[in-house]
Amino acid sequence: MYKLQLKYNEITKINELSNMVIRTTDGACIPFDPQNVDYQAYLAWVAEGGVPLPADEVTV
Amino acid sequence: MAYGQVNADVIGTSVQGYSLGAGNSSLLKNKIINGACVIDQRNAGASVTPTDGAYTLDRYKVRVSQASKLTVQQNAGSVTPPVGFTNYIGITSSSAYSVTSTDYFVLVQDIEGFNTADLMFGSASAKTITLSFQVYSSLTGTFSGALRNSAFNRSYVFSYSIPVANTWTTISVTIAGDTTGTWLGATNGIGLDVSFNLGCGSTYSTTAGSWQASNYTAATGATSIVGTNGATFYITGVQLEVGSSATGFEYRQYQQELALCQRYYQTGQYAGAVRNSAGSVLLGGAVTPLGINMRTTPTAVLANQTGDVNGTANTLTSTYVQWAAASGGANNAVVFSYTLSSEL
Numbered sequence: 001m002y003k004l005q006l007k008y009n010e011i012t013k014i015n016e017l018s019n020m021v022i023r024t025t026d027g028a029c030i031p032f033d034p035q036n037v038d039y040q041a042y043l044a045w046v047a048e049g050g051v052p053l054p055a056d057e058v059t060v
Numbered sequence: 061m062a063y064g065q066v067n068a069d070v071i072g073t074s075v076q077g078y079s080l081g082a083g084n085s086s087l088l089k090n091k092i093i094n095g096a097c098v099i100d101q102r103n104a105g106a107s108v109t110p111t112d113g114a115y116t117l118d119r120y121k122v123r124v125s126q127a128s129k130l131t132v133q134q135n136a137g138s139v140t141p142p143v144g145f146t147n148y149i150g151i152t153s154s155s156a157y158s159v160t161s162t163d164y165f166v167l168v169q170d171i172e173g174f175n176t177a178d179l180m181f182g183s184a185s186a187k188t189i190t191l192s193f194q195v196y197s198s199l200t201g202t203f204s205g206a207l208r209n210s211a212f213n214r215s216y217v218f219s220y221s222i223p224v225a226n227t228w229t230t231i232s233v234t235i236a237g238d239t240t241g242t243w244l245g246a247t248n249g250i251g252l253d254v255s256f257n258l259g260c261g262s263t264y265s266t267t268a269g270s271w272q273a274s275n276y277t278a279a280t281g282a283t284s285i286v287g288t289n290g291a292t293f294y295i296t297g298v299q300l301e302v303g304s305s306a307t308g309f310e311y312r313q314y315q316q317e318l319a320l321c322q323r324y325y326q327t328g329q330y331a332g333a334v335r336n337s338a339g340s341v342l343l344g345g346a347v348t349p350l351g352i353n354m355r356t357t358p359t360a361v362l363a364n365q366t367g368d369v370n371g372t373a374n375t376l377t378s379t380y381v382q383w384a385a386a387s388g389g390a391n392n393a394v395v396f397s398y399t400l401s402s403e404l
Contacts, residue, residue, distance in 0.1 A: 005372075007374060007384075008384075018374075020373065020376060026361055027361060027362065028359050028360065028361045029359065029360040029361070029362075029372065029373035029376065030359045031357040031358070031359065031376040033356055033357035035248060035249070035355070035356035035357070035402075036356055036357055036358070036359060036402065037113075037403060037404065038359040038401070039359075
């Protein structure tokens with residue numbers, strides 16, 4: 001299972017989706033890099049119908 | 061000339077165009093990383109029951125189609141390593157499992173394309189290579205392994221014999237390079253997949269000794285380690301080099317070998333302070349430059365969080381990592397350990 005992650009943008013002062021996803025089993029931060037094997041596994045999981053959990057809300 | 065003295069500035073080799081001494085260097089001839097099985101960053105010598113694709117000792121992963129059929133441990137069983145070595149990968153079967161046609165159990169090292177491009181596989185200039193290693197098993201008979209390309213549609217299965225149980229046996233296998241098929245050149249993808257069979261079904265088994273346009277990892281009828289409860293398979297001194305004969309194992313200094321491993325996996329610790337109270341905000345100066353550039357953007361796993369708030373990764377790159385607070389908090393400290401993985 002995976003979960004999206006928010007990232008605070010210091011310029012816009014808002015939280016936005018980061019360019020990584022969290023693997024919930026071990027908390028791994030997986031970058032959206034096509035050469036990263038964990039990201040490849042995430043894409044395969046999505047291709048099989050997996051839907052990542054929404055990102056946690058962050059109060060600024 | 062005194063006995064044993066060689067008076068030459070160039071020593072020819074079995075490979076046309078390659079020589080030693082004044083010619084091409086023999087340094088870093090071994091394309092296998094951690095061939096002496098010294099580096100074990102993940103488990104530090106502890107036994108693990110790996111899941112499919114999990115890395116064990118550095119650069120070595122296992123592919124298993126069934127869970128919990130084997131364990132892997134550096135120096136498992138504490139047997140005396142072969143002369144010249146102090147470490148080995150120890151694999152122990154956890155049950156007597158009869159493989160089905162689609163089962164696979166293999167120990168794998170994927171070699172990066174940047175390090176195999178000179179082999180010229182996939183061209184008429186493909187070079188002959190030699191794979192050598194020391195192996196020890198509680199079983200005897202014919203064992204096997206394979207070389208494959210990144211797409212797993214080119215395979216060369218080799219076989220070898222272990223005639224005496226519980227005795228280190230030196231194995232050398234020479235393989236003519238593949239002149240066809242698609243092989244990754246100088247890229248950070250998989251240039252060459254080297255695997256040792258621990259038990260594979262008929263789908264992945266074939267006759268050894270030739271290149272084939274399919275995904276094979278074992279010789280038909282080869283001994284299955286996972287088929288015998290408690291069976292052991294130990295290996296070290298793994299070397300893959302250009303040429304038609306095995307030369308002496310290339311001993312690299314510890315830091316050299318560790319640095320080679322750290323291109324794919326590294327660990328560290330971070331301790332820093334939150335710059336302001338915004339949630340998920342960047343930490344002031346929370347950048348960890350990576351002393352060894354990684355193969356690609358790594359996956360980060362944080363653990364042992366003992367600060368005021370938890371940390372998380374904010375920016376991941378192959379050259380540096382920037383950390384952040386996972387939640388808001390003014391002037392709070394984050395303290396954690398981390399692993400970065402960019403394995404193939």
